[in-house]
Amino acid sequence: MPLIIFDWDGTLMDSVPRIVSCMQKTARAAKLTPPSPAAVHDVIGLSLPVALAQLFPEQRTETEQERLTSLYRYYYVEEDTTPTPLFDGVEHMLSDLKQRGARLAVATGKARRGLDRVWQETNTGHFFSSSYCACEAESKPHPEMLQRILAEQQETPENSVMIGDSKFDLRMAAAAQIASVGVTYGVHGREVLAAESPRYIAASPRALHTWLVKTYFHATVKD
Structure with a gap:
């Protein structure tokens, strides 16, 4: 078999619409330019740290990266209600x-x-x-x-x-x-x-x- x-x-x-929504909310909360839906689509499938690094390359320090990760997980799990x-x-x-x-x-x-x-x-x-x-x-x-x-x-x-x-x-x-x-x-x-x-x-x-x-x-x- x-x-x-x-x-x-x-x-x-x-779940793609929810991922796009949460990436854009993460950017706004971090006072960064929200990525376009097409830009988010192009990193879906990568691990979250790698995807965030590609979308927000200016966030280089470990502290900045951890903050983005925490923000994204908060929006995806707790705040965003986009159906999946x-x-x-x-x-x-x-x-x-x-x-x-x-x-x-x-x-x-x-x-x-x-x-x-x-x-x-x-x-x-x-x-x-x-x-x-x-x-x-x-x-x-x-x-x-x-x-x-x-x-x-x-x-x-x-x-x-x-x-x-x-x-x-x-x-x-x-x-x-x-x-x-x-x-x-x-x-x-x-x-x-x-x-x-x-x-x-x-x-x-x-x-x-x-x-x-x-x-x-x-x-x-x-x-």
Whole structure:
């Protein structure tokens, strides 16, 4: 059975609008120029410290970086109410893949406490056999998260696939010599994702689900 590894934000959960909102609120609270939505999109998938350093390069000291991190986490967890639902069809896809015998994992730029929180909120943690977060390995596109998942699952790159909405997800997969699939309903569009040579690009969770079942199980998806 294949090992199917998912990114989280923008791939399984529609959390991108909230991330953009919180980055802009963080900037205003720190009296910095708020980044554009496009600028925020281009760092989603990176670990939070790396993303903040790219968006706010003038904040160089450790104290400044820690303040930005604290502000962002406050807004994301406590203050911002932008909804973060699972994308339509995601829960059905995860349940179906699990029932077919696939092993599922997550490699995410979230911190562990953030992933645990959303798993509890969505009751989806039971679908996944492994997970690695940005605080537990090098930031994407470094392959360490995927390498650790493969080692934990005693799996080969050839029997695995990485699915994500960001160029960083696909570059991480390439660095780990794992096939990749891009999704266009998150942060990066078809042109950006195609440049990373994924095996497939899905325009919706339904299309992703259909491709995975056809490719790895030689079957069709039932509603």
